Amino acid sequence: MTEPSHRRGKVVDDNILRAAISVIEESGTLLIKVDRVAELAGVNKTTIYRRFPNRDDLVLAAILAQAETVVPIPDAGSLRGDLWEIVVMVRSTVMSSLGRALLSASAASPDLDQLRPTYWQTRFEAAAKVIDRAVERGECSPPADPQLLIELMVAPIHFRATQVGVDISDEFLAVQVDRLVAALR
Template sequence: MTAADEQRGGTTRRRGAALEDAILRAAAAELREAGYAGMTMDRVAHRAGTNKNAIYRRWPSRAALGVAAYRHLADAELRVPDTGTLRGDALALLRAANETWSSPQGAVLRDLLTAAADTPDLLTLLRAQSGTTRTDAAWWTLLTRAVARGEAPPESLHPRVAGTPLTLLRAEYASRGFPEAPDETLTEIIDEVFLPLVRGRAHPAR
């Protein structure tokens, strides 16, 4: 790369992962400030200091960029707790998930889900993103640590087991009609359902 390539208008010209990160951060900021309806390729390009062609080469539609930006935002803010016990880790992670839904990040997701009702492409992309995520990986990490400590049986390493707390939390949201649950409910999910399920996997039914 020449000096002329590296410098453009007094700023470093970005390529590859650096440019993609700048675009995703710009799109996430637009989602937070203007919502999906207000996020345009022009606004994202201007904010990222690039052009629309650079965006379209990576994300063929506004819907694709919106979903990618949310995923980028969610992944950047996810922290995997390490309290030393499965119960402590599970409660911390479930509490973080509960706080997320009422946070700016949760507002972005709710906005995307609302927009998806009238945007088939966006709905399809959101459904595709609902598979394996870093959140799923975080719960898997908690179980893996617990197995390594001898706190949980190896048989508990199952995707359905790892996904149980979040599934129950989402069901709680649906029954309440808003994305927030009291801490006693989170504790019940972990103490009355998740931990007994994990321990019971030592002798799974055949």
């Protein structure tokens, strides 16, 4: 039999949050089983409930901790190159188990529902800078609403992944990039 760990403090925190992410990934939903998280974290269920009032708060904290990773702003040198990197990132996110759980769930809690808008807002702001730089380089004229253009480029990718249920080809991604580039003339 394995010994109970009885570890404490920050290590336990990190283990719990990482375990929660793992469970979301392996189950593909935000409605995870707390017992499973406790098992993966090597921690008793009570310890989790001493830190988080309920499951939704645990999930929220886990996702927020995970989202601390800085949103990368591509810099491939050209507008097309930057947009391509964005579009590929969106595809891999939307196809991933964690991404699908976060982005296609109608969450039970308002806090979790709030997560989606802020998630995209952050990324739209980052992606819009790619357009700003293209303008500075003289590749195109400044658009009225850069973030809207990004939104219109990303929407078909998300839609196809979550609704139409067709896998997303490179050609489909290229179409979205082309449409944005065309809109900038």
